[in-house]
Amino acid sequence: MDTAVNAEARVRTWHGVLHKVLVANDIRLVTYVPDNVLKPLLADIHGDPFFDAFCVTREEEGLGIISGAWMGGKRGVLLMQTSGFATLPNVLASLCTAFQIPALMIVSERGTLGEFNYGQALVLKTMRPVLDSLALEHHTCTRLDELEFIADRTIKQAVATQAPAALILSPLLTGGKVLKP
Amino acid sequence: MTNSANSAGRATRESNTRPLNRFEITKRMVAKLTQGEAVIGGIGNTNFDLWCSGQRPENFYMLGSMGLAIPIALGVALAQPSRKVIALEGDGSLLMQLGCLSTVAIRAPRNLIIIVMDNGIYQITGAQQTATAASVDLVAVARACGLAASHWAADEADFDALFDAAQERAAPSLIALRIDDQAAVGQTEREPARIRDQFMRGIGAKGNRPVTQSPSNKI
Numbered sequence A: 001m002d003t004a005v006n007a008e009a010r011v012r013t014w015h016g017v018l019h020k021v022l023v024a025n026d027i028r029l030v031t032y033v034p035d036n037v038l039k040p041l042l043a044d045i046h047g048d049p050f051f052d053a054f055c056v057t058r059e060e061e062g063l064g065i066i067s068g069a070w071m072g073g074k075r076g077v078l079l080m081q082t083s084g085f086a087t088l089p090n091v092l093a094s095l096c097t098a099f100q101i102p103a104l105m106i107v108s109e110r111g112t113l114g115e116f117n118y119g120q121a122l123v124l125k126t127m128r129p130v131l132d133s134l135a136l137e138h139h140t141c142t143r144l145d146e147l148e149f150i151a152d153r154t155i156k157q158a159v160a161t162q163a164p165a166a167l168i169l170s171p172l173l174t175g176g177k178v179l180k181p
Numbered sequence B: 001m002t003n004s005a006n007s008a009g010r011a012t013r014e015s016n017t018r019p020l021n022r023f024e025i026t027k028r029m030v031a032k033l034t035q036g037e038a039v040i041g042g043i044g045n046t047n048f049d050l051w052c053s054g055q056r057p058e059n060f061y062m063l064g065s066m067g068l069a070i071p072i073a074l075g076v077a078l079a080q081p082s083r084k085v086i087a088l089e090g091d092g093s094l095l096m097q098l099g100c101l102s103t104v105a106i107r108a109p110r111n112l113i114i115i116v117m118d119n120g121i122y123q124i125t126g127a128q129q130t131a132t133a134a135s136v137d138l139v140a141v142a143r144a145c146g147l148a149a150s151h152w153a154a155d156e157a158d159f160d161a162l163f164d165a166a167q168e169r170a171a172p173s174l175i176a177l178r179i180d181d182q183a184a185v186g187q188t189e190r191e192p193a194r195i196r197d198q199f200m201r202g203i204g205a206k207g208n209r210p211v212t213q214s215p216s217n218k219i
């Protein structure tokens, strides 16, 4: 349960800050396809009864679910890694953008700053061009001291402008994932 | 009537006495909606026939995101647990997003009804055969995913009975129908922003509270 002490401790970690910002913006529905870097955030979210959080089988499915929930009056977010984002352009274009649905995405960035999997490195090259080609707002979060401001303002802008938006969590923020020797 | 076959779980895709018609069944279903039920039409024919059945404000017409009628309906169902939500989906579309059946089964929303219009073809792209024409039984797939209340409707009366039971059930239901190869009887007006806005107002998610009370203004 959420105590004042817990809340205080949370804001000292990247996942704690995101947890706080999601709560403050009434984002209750959390869909995700698992990712190692996101593990502490998923644990925080599953541990807080404020959220309705569950795993989906594909990122497209998660985007469909949070889009439906938004239209029904409940705010949601989709959490995934870079390779998951790469499966989304059709849905982002034909559903979220065309229908003006502020689908919020949080992407843990793989493929850079020590990536060990060439496929991940290549797929990352497609992510920002896709976001830019649809003129979608996206921010790369690299510093803990900026995270709350960027995340909070990105969510508020997405809702106000009825446009999807992505928060990209850089390894500079999260530590990323490195090959264990 | 083959309700007994259905309740015993013995009806199969091929046990239908004859293929049904998508538009006729859609009209039949819409005539039963008296509680403001939300209906999500999938890509192409399912949403076109829904549109042609009369443009209820609680209808959402999905354009382009093939396979997402059920996930979108699940999202609406989770947001509004006291409203029944119905997804209309084609067999080709469901085959593209089969994983969503497992998500629905695990979440088990009390208010979700899935209707699968199975013509065994991708009708709208030129009638190429889908896997249901060869070997796949989508009701068996749904049951294997954990959706116990999944049935083939043998005829119109059977559909009525299955739909009425689904309306009463406090668990998700899936009704599949073998349908003919007809195209939809018309086409949806493709104005996504207007479709979304009317749907949100139709289900009370918009237009009933001042913007200034939005929680986004607090942090």
Ligand SMILES: Cc1ncc(C[n+]2csc(CCOP(=O)(O)OP(=O)(O)O)c2C)c(N)n1
Pocket: A090, B043, B044, B045, B046, B064, B065, B066, B089, B090, B091, B092, B093, B094, B119, B121, B122, B123, B124, B125, B130
């Ligand atoms: C992701 C994606 N792939 C392919 C298409 C092209 N497409 C549009 S409708 C359709 C067939 C849909 O088949 P089904 O759901 O069985 O409905 P039917 O046309 O038979 O009524 C296809 C392949 C698309 N719109 N989106």
